[in-house]
Amino acid sequence: xxxxxxxxxxxxxxxxxxxxxxxxxxxxxxxxxxxxxxxxxxxxxxxxxxxxxxxxxxxxxxxxxxxxxxxxxxxxxxxxxxxxxxxxxxxxxxxxxxxxxxxxxxxxxxxxxxxxxxxxxxxxxxxxxxxxxxxxxxxxxxxxxxxxxxxxxxxxxxxxxxxxxxxxxxxxxxxxxxxxxxxxxxxxxxxxxxxxxxxxxxxxxxxxxxxxxxxxxxxxxxxxxxxxxxxxxxxxxxxxxxxxxxxxxxxxxxxxxxxxxxxxxxxxxxxxxxxxxxxxxxxxxxxxxxxxxxxxxxxxxxxxxxxxxxxxxxxxxxxxxxxxxxxxxxxxxx
Ligand code: KG4
Ligand code: ZN
Numbered sequence: 001x002x003x004x005x006x007x008x009x010x011x012x013x014x015x016x017x018x019x020x021x022x023x024x025x026x027x028x029x030x031x032x033x034x035x036x037x038x039x040x041x042x043x044x045x046x047x048x049x050x051x052x053x054x055x056x057x058x059x060x061x062x063x064x065x066x067x068x069x070x071x072x073x074x075x076x077x078x079x080x081x082x083x084x085x086x087x088x089x090x091x092x093x094x095x096x097x098x099x100x101x102x103x104x105x106x107x108x109x110x111x112x113x114x115x116x117x118x119x120x121x122x123x124x125x126x127x128x129x130x131x132x133x134x135x136x137x138x139x140x141x142x143x144x145x146x147x148x149x150x151x152x153x154x155x156x157x158x159x160x161x162x163x164x165x166x167x168x169x170x171x172x173x174x175x176x177x178x179x180x181x182x183x184x185x186x187x188x189x190x191x192x193x194x195x196x197x198x199x200x201x202x203x204x205x206x207x208x209x210x211x212x213x214x215x216x217x218x219x220x221x222x223x224x225x226x227x228x229x230x231x232x233x234x235x236x237x238x239x240x241x242x243x244x245x246x247x248x249x250x251x252x253x254x255x256x257x258x259x260x261x262x263x264x265x266x267x268x269x270x271x272x273x274x275x276x277x278x279x280x281x282x283x284x285x286x287x288x289x290x291x292x293x294x295x296x297x298x299x300x301x302x303x304x305x306x307x308x309x310x311x312x313x314x315x316x317x318x319x320x321x322x323x324x325x326x327x328x329x330x331x332x333x334x
Pocket of ligand 1: 159174301302
């Protein structure tokens with residue numbers, strides 16, 4: 001059993017070690033947060049509390065199992081909004097205690113990082129781009145619990161930049177899908193935005209300068225933005241993000257190949273992985289650098305509980321579990 005409640009998705013899933021998702025439920029809180037233009041932590045925590053029990057029961061029902069059939073109970077132990085994490089951890093501990101099964105507190109980022117092994121039969125090591133609303137990292141995944149960070153954002157996460165630019169351009173929330181949709185009708189040649197970090201050594205990311213340039217561009221246009229202006233800004237912004245990320249990931253792929261010659265795959269996870277322009281760029285980089293590009297299906301790229309259950313399985317196989325005294329962690333670097 002896996003439980004996820006670290007942000008604005010309440011989710012429960014039952015997964016087995018043959019990589020089958022037996023029962024899965026995800027409840028998005030989007031509608032509750034939309035009026036505020038972003039996730040409100042207190043609303044999120046209360047909503048997790050209101051719904052998690054029912055979702056756990058529903059995931060079990062879909063799997064056709066009872067708690068006694070489980071081999072372990074995994075819950076996201078952090079990083080994330082602490083109120084929500086507490087709800088998930090306490091629920092997971094209660095089920096584990098009542099059914100006498102091992103409890104595992106899973107690092108949410110590890111859940112994303114191991115997802116490609118749930119969806120594809122691949123071995124370690126591989127290169128992972130994790131790009132979500134809260135994170136933007138390039139990781140060498142060497143094994144369970146063995147991650148080397150090749151690059152990270154020095155300011156905003158990629159998804160956060162998408163969300164802020166969408167808000168400034170009047171495209172609504174959540175921003176990523178809105179920007180992608182608007183960009184489809186945008187003129188790529190009308191506006192030029194900077195490519196942060198391009199050509200710089202290392203593999204770190206940066207998006208705040210680009211976000212600021214987008215803000216200045218938006219402010220220079222007649223308000224509120226006309227639909228074509230929105231589309232052209234969205235296209236310029238998305239192209240700049242994809243181009244900047246391409247440069248960073250290309251460097252990361254080369255570093256990966258030289259330090260871990262056994263690496264065969266480039267994989268992507270996190271909500272930003274839904275972006276088709278970014279996927280296209282990653283596919284090209286994979287071809288260029290000799291790494292096969294893999295992207296889990298969208299519902300497993302965004303926050304979900306199957307990835308937490310799977311990370312629990314990977315850790316259980318290594319004989320690991322956690323104590324019921326585990327304290328939820330708002331910050332928990334991989
Ligand atoms: O992984 P996720 O569901 O939640 C966490 O942040 O952990 O990622 C959500 C982020 C949001 O910032 C959202 O705007 C972004 O992923 N996103 C996208 C797209 N779909 C979602 N960004 C760009 N293009 C998309 N199509
Ligand atoms: Zn996430």
